[in-house]
Amino acid sequence: MKKLYISLILSFSGVLSLHAESLTQLEGSFKTGPAIILIAILVTFVLVGIFFRAKDPADYYAAGRKISTVGSGMAIASNWMSAASVLGMAGMMYGFGYNGLAYVVGWTGGYVLLLILMAAQIRKYGKYTAPDFIGDRYYSRDLRIVSAIFTILISFAYCVGQFGGIGLMFKWILGINYAWSVIIGSSIVLLYTLISGMIGATKNMQIQYVIIVVSFLIPTFIMTFKFDYFWLLPQIGYGAAVSDIVQGIPAPNISEGVALLNAYGHDFSIVPSPEFAMPWDPSTGTTFFQWIAICFSLMVGTAGLPHVIQRFYVVPKVTDARWSVVWGLFFICLVYWTAPAYSTFGKLLSSNPEVGVLAKDAIVVYTAQLGNVNSLIVGLLAAGAISAAFSTVSGLLVAGASAFSHDLYVRVINPSSTPRQQLKIARIGTIIMALAVTLVALMKLGLIAQLVSVAFSMAACTIFPLFLLGIWWSGSNRAGAKAGLFAGILVTTISITYFIVGLSGGSLPSQSFISYWLNVWYFAWIGAPLAIIVNIIVSKLTTPTPLEIKKFLAEQVHN
Amino acid sequence: MESSDQYNFSIFRPRNLHGKKNRNVILTMLLIWAVAVFGFQFLLRGIEKPTPEKALTLFESTWPAVVTGELSNADYKTFLYALVLVKGKSTIIPGDQKVLSDAISCVAFTVVPDSVRILMISNVRDLDSLKSDLVRATDQEYLGIKTMIAKKNISLAAISESYSGFKAGSLEASIFTGSLHEKHPESLGDPTLSALPGIMKFYLTHNQSKLTDTRFLGFPFHYFYTAVFLLILFIALCIVYNILIEWRLGKEGIVE
Numbered sequence: 001m002k003k004l005y006i007s008l009i010l011s012f013s014g015v016l017s018l019h020a021e022s023l024t025q026l027e028g029s030f031k032t033g034p035a036i037i038l039i040a041i042l043v044t045f046v047l048v049g050i051f052f053r054a055k056d057p058a059d060y061y062a063a064g065r066k067i068s069t070v071g072s073g074m075a076i077a078s079n080w081m082s083a084a085s086v087l088g089m090a091g092m093m094y095g096f097g098y099n100g101l102a103y104v105v106g107w108t109g110g111y112v113l114l115l116i117l118m119a120a121q122i123r124k125y126g127k128y129t130a131p132d133f134i135g136d137r138y139y140s141r142d143l144r145i146v147s148a149i150f151t152i153l154i155s156f157a158y159c160v161g162q163f164g165g166i167g168l169m170f171k172w173i174l175g176i177n178y179a180w181s182v183i184i185g186s187s188i189v190l191l192y193t194l195i196s197g198m199i200g201a202t203k204n205m206q207i208q209y210v211i212i213v214v215s216f217l218i219p220t221f222i223m224t225f226k227f228d229y230f231w232l233l234p235q236i237g238y239g240a241a242v243s244d245i246v247q248g249i250p251a252p253n254i255s256e257g258v259a260l261l262n263a264y265g266h267d268f269s270i271v272p273s274p275e276f277a278m279p280w281d282p283s284t285g286t287t288f289f290q291w292i293a294i295c296f297s298l299m300v301g302t303a304g305l306p307h308v309i310q311r312f313y314v315v316p317k318v319t320d321a322r323w324s325v326v327w328g329l330f331f332i333c334l335v336y337w338t339a340p341a342y343s344t345f346g347k348l349l350s351s352n353p354e355v356g357v358l359a360k361d362a363i364v365v366y367t368a369q370l371g372n373v374n375s376l377i378v379g380l381l382a383a384g385a386i387s388a389a390f391s392t393v394s395g396l397l398v399a400g401a402s403a404f405s406h407d408l409y410v411r412v413i414n415p416s417s418t419p420r421q422q423l424k425i426a427r428i429g430t431i432i433m434a435l436a437v438t439l440v441a442l443m444k445l446g447l448i449a450q451l452v453s454v455a456f457s458m459a460a461c462t463i464f465p466l467f468l469l470g471i472w473w474s475g476s477n478r479a480g481a482k483a484g485l486f487a488g489i490l491v492t493t494i495s496i497t498y499f500i501v502g503l504s505g506g507s508l509p510s511q512s513f514i515s516y517w518l519n520v521w522y523f524a525w526i527g528a529p530l531a532i533i534v535n536i537i538v539s540k541l542t543t544p545t546p547l548e549i550k551k552f553l554a555e556q557v558h559n
Numbered sequence: 560m561e562s563s564d565q566y567n568f569s570i571f572r573p574r575n576l577h578g579k580k581n582r583n584v585i586l587t588m589l590l591i592w593a594v595a596v597f598g599f600q601f602l603l604r605g606i607e608k609p610t611p612e613k614a615l616t617l618f619e620s621t622w623p624a625v626v627t628g629e630l631s632n633a634d635y636k637t638f639l640y641a642l643v644l645v646k647g648k649s650t651i652i653p654g655d656q657k658v659l660s661d662a663i664s665c666v667a668f669t670v671v672p673d674s675v676r677i678l679m680i681s682n683v684r685d686l687d688s689l690k691s692d693l694v695r696a697t698d699q700e701y702l703g704i705k706t707m708i709a710k711k712n713i714s715l716a717a718i719s720e721s722y723s724g725f726k727a728g729s730l731e732a733s734i735f736t737g738s739l740h741e742k743h744p745e746s747l748g749d750p751t752l753s754a755l756p757g758i759m760k761f762y763l764t765h766n767q768s769k770l771t772d773t774r775f776l777g778f779p780f781h782y783f784y785t786a787v788f789l790l791i792l793f794i795a796l797c798i799v800y801n802i803l804i805e806w807r808l809g810k811e812g813i814v815e
Contacts, residue, residue, distance in 0.1 A: 029697065097650075101785045105596060108790050112592050115797050116585050120804075230777070235787065240777030248644075265709070269730040271647035272612055277782050278765040279603050283650040288604050292597060299596075319805065326797045333790045340786050347649070352730060353737040354709060357649045472570040550566035554574060558581075 030175035034379025041383050069320045073327020076311050078205035082392035083165020086385045088449030091360030093343035098279045099286035102294040104336050110302025115325040121471045122312045123321035124557045130306040131407035137470040138481040148407035150462045151306040154455045155400035161451035162389040163441035169386045182441050190434040193394040194427050208391040215384025219368040220341045238341035248272030270351035297524035301456025304464025307399035342367045361448050397430045404429030453521045460524030461488035465531040474550040480539025487534040491527035495520050584803050607766040614644040615763035625747045635670045636724040645762050647734040655758045662752050664743035671722045682715040683739045712736045
C-alpha cells in the first residue's frame with residue numbers, strides 16, 4: 001500500500017515537473033504546475049470542510065470546544081497569518097525598510113497583551129462572541145448592537161486586504177486578470193466556509209498552517225544556500241545579506257568560480273543602500289512617529305480583533321486558552337522571522353534597473369522567481385499565500401456571520417429563533433459579507449498590509465477599550481462604555497473620512513495634518529487611549545456598575 | 560446584605576493577596592514589554608546622527624568644480640560614479656530620478672568625443688524603442704525583448720566604458736546606461752539641475768549610531784534586535800507568564 005502511495009506521489013510529481021515552465025517572466029502567463037498545486041490544496045480544504053462540517057450553532061461558532069492546545073495554537077497562527085503576513089509584510093520592508101519592521105513587531109507584540117490581559121479572562125467569562133461579552137458586561141442591548149456592527153466592519157476591512165492578496169496570487173498563477181482572480185478566489189473561500197463553519201475551518205486551519213510554514217520556509221533555505229549565506233538557519237542567515245545591502249556588493253560576485261546570478265542573469269550585486277535597514281530613513285518617506293504609531297496601533301488592535309478573541313472560546317479549558325496563545329505566537333513567529341529574508345533577497349535580486357522596482361505585495365513570489373527557485377516550489381509558495389488568506393478569511397467570515405446572526409438576529413431581532421434558523425441566518429450573513437468584500441477588494445484601495453492595518457486601528461479604538469476596562473475595572477459602566485465607544489468611533493470616522501476624501505482627490509480642512517497624525521493605517525495611537533480615558537471619566541461621573549456584574553467579575557473572572 | 564463596594568476592583572487596586580500578586584506579575588510583564596519595544600526605539604532615536612554615505616563625500620568634493628566648470632576627466636568619473644550610486648537606489652521618487660538621469664546624461668555626453676556620442680545616442684534610441692515594446696509584450700516575446708535590452712545595454716556600456724569608468728555588464732554600467740536620455744540639459748549649470756545637491760544629501764544621509772553600525776550574527780544590531788530578538792522576547796514573556804500564573808494558582812489551590 002505504501003509503495004502505491006509513493007508511486008502515486010512520484011507520478012503526480014512527474015506530471016507537475018513536465019508542466020514546470022520557465023518563471024523568468026514574473027507575470028502574465030498561465031503557470032500549469034503552480035495551478036495544479038493550488039487546485040489540489042483547495043480541493044483538500046473543501047473536503048476537510050465537508051468532513052468536519054458544523055452540525056449545530058455551537059459547532060459553527062466555537063468548534064464545539066473540541067480543539068487541543070497545540071491544535072488551537074496552529075489554528076490561531078493560521079487564522080492570524082493572512083495575506084498581510086505572508087505577502088504584505090515582506091512588501092512593507094521591501095518598500096519602507098526598517099519601518100516595515102513595525103508590522104513584524106506590532107503583529108507579534110500584541111499577543112503579549114492578549115495573553116496577559118485577555119485570553120484566560122475571556123474564556124472564564126464564557127461568552128461566544130465579542131458583542132456577547134460587551135452586551136453582557138455592560139448590560140446594554142445598544143452596546144451589543146453597535147459592537148456587533150463594528151465586529152462586522154472590522155472583519156470586513158480585514159477581509160478586503162485578504163481578498164486583494166487572493167486576487168494577486170490567482171492572477172499570478174492563472175494568468176487571468178485581477179478582477180476575475182478576486183471573484184474566483186472569493187467564491188471558493190465562501191463555499192467552504194459555508195459548508196464547514198468554525199469546526200471545519202479550525203481543522204482546515206491546522207492543515208493550512210502546515211502548508212503556509214512549509215511553503216514559506218523552503219525557498220529561504222534554497223536562496224540562502226544559493227547565495228552563500230548561512231543556510232541552515234535562514235532566519236539568521238539573511239542578516240549578513242542585510243549588512244551587504246547596507247554596504248553594497250560590488251559586481252561581479254564570484255564564488256568558487258560560479259557567478260551568482262538572478263533569473264535574468266544579472267550579477268548578485270547592489271549599490272550601497274543603507275536606507276533599507278537604517279531606522280526611519282527619510283528617503284523611505286517614513287518617520288520615527290509613524291514607526292511608533294503603527295507598532296502601537298497594531299499591538300493594541302491585535303488584542304481587540306473579534307476573530308482573534310473568538311478563538312479563545314474554542315479551547316476546552318482556561319489554561320488551554322493561555323497556552324494556545326503561546327503556541328500560536330510561536331507558530332506565527334516561525335513565519336515572521338522569515339518574512340524579512342524575502343524582502344532582503346528581493347532587494348538584492350531586483351537591484352539591477354533592468355528588473356526594476358517590484359510590486360510590493362507580490363515581492364515574496366517574485367523574489368523566489370528571481371532567485372531561480374524551482375517553479376514548483378514557487379508555485380507552492382503562492383498556494384501557501386493563498387492558504388494564508390483563505391484561513392484568515394474563513395475565520396473572519398465566521399466572526400462576521402456570528403455577529404450578524406448570534407448578536408443581531410438571535411439576541412435582538414428574533415430571540416425565539418430555532419438553531420436551524422440561526423444557522424441559516426449565519427450562512428446568509430456570510431454570503432452577504434463575502435459579496436460586499438469582493439466588490440471593495442476590486443477597487444484596490446492600498447497595499448495589503450495597510451488595508452489590514454485599518455481593521456486593527458478600528459478594533460483598537462472600539463473593541464479593545466471595552467474589553468480592557470470591562471475585564472480589569474469593575475467601575476467601568478454602561479454610560480462610560482458608550483461614551484468611550486463614541487470617542488473611538490469619532491476618531492475612526494474622522495480618519496476614514498479624510499482618507500476617502502484624499503483618495504478621491506478632494507481636500508478637507510487640515511487635510512495634510514489629519515492625514516499624517518490621524519492616518520488611516522495607524523489612527524489608534526490616539527483613538528485607543530482617548531476611548532479609554534473617556535470611558536474612565538464618564539464611568540466615574542455616572543451610576544456605578546450593578547452589583548451582580550461586579551460580583552461575577554470578581555468571583556468568576558478573577559477567581 | 561451584600562454591598563456593591565465589596566466587589567470593587569481594578570488592576571491597580573486588587574481585592575486580595577492573590578490579586579496583588581497577579582497585578583505585580585502583569586505590570587512587570589507589561590513594563591518589560593513596553594521598555595523592550597518602545598524604549599529601544601526611543602534610544603535609537605536619541606543617539607542617532609545624520610551620517611553621510613561615501614558617495615556624498617565624493618559628490619561634495621567634485622561639486623565646486625562642477626559649479627565653476629573646471630572638472631577634470633578624473634573628476635567627471637568621480638562625479639558620475641556618485642550620481643550612479645544614488646540613481647541605483649530603489650527609493651528615489653520619479654521627480655528626483657529625472658534630475659539624476661538628466662545629470663548623468665549631461666556628464667556622459669559631455670565627456671565623450673562626437674563620434675562616440677552619435678553612436679551612444681543611436682543606441683539610446685534603440686533602447687527606448689525596445690522599452691516601449693516591452694510594455695505590451697507577453698510570454699516569449701517579452702523574454703526576447705528583455706534579452707535584446709540586456710544586449711543593447713552591454714553594447715552601450717562597452718562604447719562608453721573608457722569614458723565612464725563602468726565595466727560593461729556591471730551593475731553600475733546598467734544603472735548608467737538605463738539613465739541615459741537623448742534629451743538632456745546642455746551643461747551641469749542648467750537651472751533644472753540646481754536641485755542636485757539637495758537630492759544627493761537627502762538620499763545619501765542616514766540615521767546611524769553605534770547600535771546601527773555594530774554587527775551581530777551578521778545583522779546590523781538594531782535590525783537583529785527588532786526583527787529577531789523582540790519576537791524571541793515576546794514568546795519568552797508569554798511562557799514565563801503562564802508558568803508563573805499556573806504555579807501560583809496551584810500553590811494557592813485555585814481551580815479555574
